[in-house]
Amino acid sequence: xxxxxxxxxxxxxxxxxxxxxxxxxxxxxxxxxxxxxxxxxxxxxxxxxxxxxxxxxxxxxxxxxxxxxxxxxxxxxxxxxxxxxxxxxxxxxxxxxxxxxxxxxxxxxxxxxxxxxxxxxxxxxxxxxxxxxx
Numbered sequence: 001x002x003x004x005x006x007x008x009x010x011x012x013x014x015x016x017x018x019x020x021x022x023x024x025x026x027x028x029x030x031x032x033x034x035x036x037x038x039x040x041x042x043x044x045x046x047x048x049x050x051x052x053x054x055x056x057x058x059x060x061x062x063x064x065x066x067x068x069x070x071x072x073x074x075x076x077x078x079x080x081x082x083x084x085x086x087x088x089x090x091x092x093x094x095x096x097x098x099x100x101x102x103x104x105x106x107x108x109x110x111x112x113x114x115x116x117x118x119x120x121x122x123x124x125x126x127x128x129x130x131x132x133x134x
Contacts, residue, residue, distance in 0.1 A: 007020055007031050011031075066101055069090065070086075
């Protein structure tokens with residue numbers, strides 16, 4: 001915030017963005033960005049809060065649908081649910097999101113077996129193996 005204020009004050013003294021950048025030790029783009037934001041919105045323009053990034057594509061309702069599918073038996077011919085199976089069944093949820101949403105519940109990405117909501121097991125620690133000389 002201090003740097004932004006200095007940029008605005010130096011701009012008010014008539015310095016150009018390049019001269020401000022040399023004085024403060026930032027890039028000319030940074031100096032220009034804060035000058036423009038201040039000119040457009042005054043003090044509110046110097047804040048970092050606001051709309052950042054894309055709006056989330058998936059939400060709690062998608063997680064609830066995934067968990068609802070996991071409570072059902074997998075399709076005929078399959079022993080367990082997998083992310084591709086869940087994505088195909090859900091229709092509008094990408095399998096990468098399914099893997100990410102199942103990650104806190106399970107330690108592998110095989111989506112989950114029936115009743116995954118109740119299962120929160122973890123894998124045993126890995127054993128170190130010696131590869132010998134290669």
